Amino acid sequence: MKDLENILELARSVGWGATDILSSYYHQTDDKLEVQYKQNEPVTIADVNVNNYILENLQAALGKENFAYISEETYQGEQVQQEWVWIIDPLDGTRDFIEKTGEYAIHIALVQGTRPVLAVVAVPEAEKLYYAIKGGGAFVETRERKTLPLQVSSRERIEDLTLVVSRSHRNERLNYLLQHLPCQNHKAVGSVGGKIAAIVEQRADIYISLSGKSAPKDWDIAAPELILTEAGGEFTHFDGTPLQYNTGDVNQWGGLLASNGQYHEVLCREAEKILAEF
Template identity: 65%
Template sequence: MDTLQTIIGTPVEDILAIARSLGWGAAKILRSYYRGEPWQNTAQAEVEGQDKKDGPVTAADLAVNRYILDKLHTTFGDAFGYLSEETYKAKSAAIANEWVWILDPLDGTRDFIDKTGEYAFHLALTHLGRPVLTVVACPELDKLYYATLGGGAFVETPDGMSKRIHVSDRSHPQDLTVVVSRTHRDDRFNALLKQLPCQNQLFVGSVGGKIAAIVDQRADVYISLSGKSAPKDWDMAAPELILTEAGGAFTHADGSPLRYNTGDVNQWGCLIASNGTYHRELCDTANQILAELG
């Protein structure tokens, strides 16, 4: 599939309009919970932190999850498969549908709870395991990023104005800025960062926020290295297409593409996202460093 024109017989512009509307709706819900303000008929929208196996979940997470899945099911019914962080249950089989919506209602839960403002909403439509239409909303930036396969990447503001976005053209390693998390960094990952040729760092929470920093040209590189756990499909699918359609690159360190809805939602190994100018060299360097670290 080179350029997306239609999806199950529907013009891509129509489905993109729905996805963008859902992104802004999700942003409104997240923002209301973030500020502790009532939303719809909710008298008390206080964030309710809970613990579960994969980390904290908030009332906002679940509210957005319900909102998005209800809207998608009402609009599309069974035409698509649905993979959501909050409804996923471990299983060995992939969803048996060529077209699958992958949803992360709240990317950056820790940043949401810690009030850094660096949280995001992800929605990706994938075809045969690859993203073809995606939305990332960053509520506290008042920005919604979106992309379609072959159609470019754009950023939209609440007034409905959109503009095309492109990554930086910085290419010298010493000029590249790596966007990193304040948390989720083990010793092996810190050792990798210290040995990279690019030493400028920008701290941003959530994967969506990190990729937004690259397409906004505030940063140039993002690296994910799994340890005891790994990022999931819903962390990567939506940001990936926005970055690549903005001219960047997003691959495993061996250069292979990411695959989604494979039956294992974990994205194991070393993943590298960049503005693309130094991508192959960066992958080679990371592989060499990791081999030496053992």
């Protein structure tokens, strides 16, 4: 097993390469980006080509013997048996990519067993790459390779907390919950990676995911989770249990709360109480 620091260096390099490819598609002059739909979710040629780039580069360096690879674009419903699993989303926030909000991201996580130990989240339009190793803190680096440590916010009052919310993934239960929480400052941000970036850069404090007919997938959550927790935040189910990955079901069902950790348990209890009244 290669040293995690060396693997992180590889993942960061791949993340920047993937950033260049995605950004070139995003800024191409003809605005005809062919969009197809897979299970009601949009997929573009950019998703596919970035996915291929990430897989080819990781597999060329690390092989397939000790590592398995689960990617949004290639996943066939299988649970892999290897202890070490790469969980990849080549384009998180495809709708934001298509609609040119700029709020899309690349997620690359390495999971040992069912928990992430290494993560990269690249946000191309911000020209930033966020990364973490379990137990080593979280960092952001710029295109010039300037690196800064990340630390979540601290607010005095629960009412002062700001929630990052989705523009597109909304339903009546989630809207009801958001309307009745004690914190009413809302900021719309695309991509889960972008939402967690807002929290670790102290521009926001809370993100809530509530599954409806569908749920976020492992590749939406794994990399952002580790970056948040290594920056001092928390990311759990409403009942406080930790998230798990590569369990045979890539759906992250139920209520999930990501926060700066300050009022995490209070907000989890409050969310369950509010939803019981819906």
